[in-house]
Amino acid sequence: MAGGIGMGGAAPSLIRASLGRTGRWATGVAFVGGFISDILTPLAPFAAYIALVAAIAAVIIAIAIVLRLVLAAKALPALVFASTAAAVAGGVFAVQKQTNSQNGLVAGLVPAVAELQRSMGIVSAKVAKIEQTVTETQKTVETVKQSTDKVLQKTDEIASTQQQQTEQGAQTQKTVEAVKQTTDTLADTVAAGQQQQQAQAQKLQATTEQIAVSIDTIAKGFAALAAQGGVIAEPKRPDEFYHNARVYELSGDMLNARRSYLAFAGFDVDAIDPYTRFATLLRVQDGKAGAREVFGALADKGKALSIKLVHALQFEDAQRLQKLNAFVAANADFAPAYFLLSQEFSEDRLGFQALSDKRSEATALTKFLSYEKDGGLLKYFVDQTQLADWLDRSRSRLAALGDVLDAKRFAPTLTPMRSNQGWSMTISIPEPATGISWRMGDSGPFTETGFLALNDQTTGKPMPNPSFELPDSTAAGSIAIKYLEVSGRETGPFDIRFDPETALQQGNKQILDQFWTSWIAFDASGNRGLVYFSQMLSYRCAIKAVHYGLNGAALDKEIKMPPCDPKDPYAIPSEYQPYFKVADSVKSMSVQVTYTDGTQSPVREYKRQ
Template sequence: MTTGDIGAAAPSLIKASLSRTGKWAGSVAFIGGAASDILNPLAPFAAYIALVASVAAAIIAIAIVLRLVLAAKALPALLFATSAAAVAGGVYGLQQQTNSQNGIIAGLVPAIAQLQQQLGIVSARVARIEQTVTKTQQTVDQVKQSTDAVAKKTEEIASSQQQQTEQGAHTQKTVDQVKQTTETLAAGQQKQAEQADKLQATTEQIAASIDTIAKGFAALAAQGGAIAEPKRPDEFYHNARVYELSGDMLNARRSYLAFAGFDVDAVDPYTRFATLLRVQDGKAGAREVFGQLADKGKALSIKLVHILQFDDTQRLDKLNAFIAANPDFAPAYYVLAQEFSEDRLGAQSLSDKRSEAEALTKFVSYEKDGGLLKYFVDQRELADWLDHSRSRLTALGDVLDPARFAPSLTPMRSNAGWTISISLPEAATGISWRLGESGPFTDTGLMAMNDQRTGKPMPNPSFELPDSTTAIIIGVKYLDLRGRETGPFNISFDPEAALQQGNKQILDQFWTSWIAFDASGNHGLVYFSQMLSYRCGIKEVRYSLNGTALDKEIKMPPCDKKDPYAIPYDYQPYFKVADSVTSMAVQVTYTDGTKSPVREYKRQ
């Protein structure tokens, strides 16, 4: 057969071959491509198959052309090789394009990926990779050990040099720090000195400023009339007073606010302004206005007057806190005194009087060397404050003497025991006592009557003690008319001395009953029963008849502390005198050593 004959017969041969081998050749090629894709993690089988199939197809084609084989027999093999090369080549091309290391089918079908893992296809590759990595790491570790050994030696040498360098640097740093600290201290001392000088200069400037304002205000007050275009603080304060007196409260208020804008630290303008505000806006309005002024300004006078716009306990608490923070601000003590005054409280307790006196004494003490002038624009206002302070201190008297107003005890002995009466320096709403300097107190209770001074039930002013009580300290405390506790006060109680003193007091008070001539019709008898009953207070009784020679003595029986007022059954409380006796003179020497006047008794 010629070449022309082969060319003419080729289409028919190819068609016949496709009909016989095309289906199974394509199917086998497709299965082979899929298998190579699934096995791709192990090696690029698709590339190998494509290469082998391409070479085989080329050899078969050459053999057919050279008539080395019959075309009818070789065409099925050529078709199979060509199909396998096409399918495998296509699979490998897609793998390279999509960078699918595990294969295209595994990326699209999760079940195939799981099958690869179950068959160990992926793990095998991973194992090979891990093995390669492990070997590489071992090599790297060996190199690192060698490098570390060299580095360690180098670091030891460098460390020694570094230590020497650091030691020198540390020494230098310490020197620098000492130098810096010294310079800082010196700078701080210099700064403190500068601040002190600046503060002193500022204080003197403020004082001079207020003095200038005060003089300007005094001159304007003498001139009279409102200033048309005020500019200075004294002019605004002058106008405020003029408008206020004329009843123009709106302009007065504006002038006071303008004065406050200068932040002058003087008390009297702000107290007057606060009074005006309370009349117009009430205490709440005045508190709001002065709160805003206090926030804006630095003047302590504004802050003090702001505190005065609060009520009762809140005001007192704020005032005490203000004084604690500004102990040398003299006007605050006068204001504090008003918190405890009779005008503010109506009725004062002893504690109130003491607090008022302490505050006024402190305020007046600042008058020395003109220490109060710098706080007042109107000197007449300062004069009123000082006059009121002195008059109140005179009225309060020695209220600051603690011994002057301590409670006292008046013991009274009966045959049953002691009755202790308590004398307090002021009205009380409750009284309590105890024996000794420690332990609980016992309330004396209340009586069935009201104390007009307090408007409350009167506390019982006495309590009982047994006759066996020995010398001891009695503690006493009480509640004043505002319910504030006062005390405790510790008072010594000596039963023997108290008995003697009580007997002496009774004998002195009722001395006309010492002697009774011819008592109860017993002519010629002189009775001295009263002196006998209170003999525990008597050391000696001297007497004389018809004169004052005091040449005789009445012998008294000993004091019976268990039953001090009883007359012994075997002792006669009288003696007989002649009818010629017309008078009797008696003098008692008490157990404390004092003597009574010579008392003379006439016989009727």
């Protein structure tokens, strides 16, 4: 309490002491500053600036004293000075504002000061001019700066573009290098792939040989077990399981036979006969659907082509054939597939074979037998007796099919026959047909020949008409023939060349050869001494020359024939006599015809009655 009183009492004395020491000169300085600022008023309101700065300083010093941030003894003189300066300057500025004096109070009272301000006004004008110049210069500088900025911006853009081009060039270079590297890598990959493929091919060849050896070992083991007979108590090898399956099957124990076949299939042996036998057992027990399901599962798990092939056999008709063809296309050297494919076209399977079926069967059997050389079929069979059966059946069927693969022999033929009204074309089909159609030329619709008024005993269906007519004005060209097999499958078209002149000659020749006994007629119709050759004369378009001899003499005489008339080939010219006279001593006549195709008939002998 005493301390507080002491401070309260000491403060006024301290302030009086500070005012006594500092106040006098501070007041003087403040008045001098106020005078100077009043004189400089035309240039700027310096009195206001001084009052504001001094007031802020006084407030700061007072706060510092109150907060005891500084010692009061040291800060009071500054506070007195700042307060005095603020009061004087503020007073001067207040009076200037109140009097609305633009040049200050002193200038209004003292002319000399006004003159001094005018001098300062010159300076002020100059300063204004300088400021204007500085302002214009600043604008120019700003304009230059803007231009410079634009130039810098453009330069930056150019630099950026160049940098982008550089980066793009670098990227392009990297891309080129990457492409080159990729190309090199690809080349290396291709080379490595080729080497790998070659290694795989060699490995596959070695594996194939190993499998063949393995099947050979299994086959020998199976043959030994078959000779031994009986069930193997604890089978372990594939030949033992196959042997047991056969034994169980023969004894009627189908359940154990089935288990043994499945155990054999687990070895994934690529032999055909065990799976065909297993499939037969499954079809008997479960039908084709069951067999298809079992072999489908085996084919998914195993790699043996034999399993996949037998699986294809478990489908129905057209689907089975489609899958067999697909298998053969994918595995062209799997020999057993060709025998099984041939069965799809056999008489046993179809009941009635069309010509195309016979050809398909013969083609497949021929391909199968081609693998017999050098024991090429042994590697597909565990039971060699099964292979022997397939070979015997193949040879027997090929012998029965004969030369069915000779396309020329089994192609349709066309026999033209010329009459006075035109051409009669007779078609010969190499197999029973249910429909025949023809077309003149290489384009246009086909025309059906129709049907005869009777049924074909082979097909049980109406017999198609084997002939059609053409006008006598028909020019040389191609005639296309096609027909329907018994199964309804279309065969053809077959293009046959038709030449009217050649056809006429060949038709006449055929008749002359067939009816040669009618060439010569002695004393016909009671005309004693006359030899008639009317039949040769009617078919003279096939004849180049006719030579004869009487009573066994040389053929040194010739019958002159009138030229052939293609428009009316069988007519005998009215002025031509179809006979000649002979003496009663003529008892026989020998005749030989030379045809237009250069061939000659045998020497025919005709005796007089």
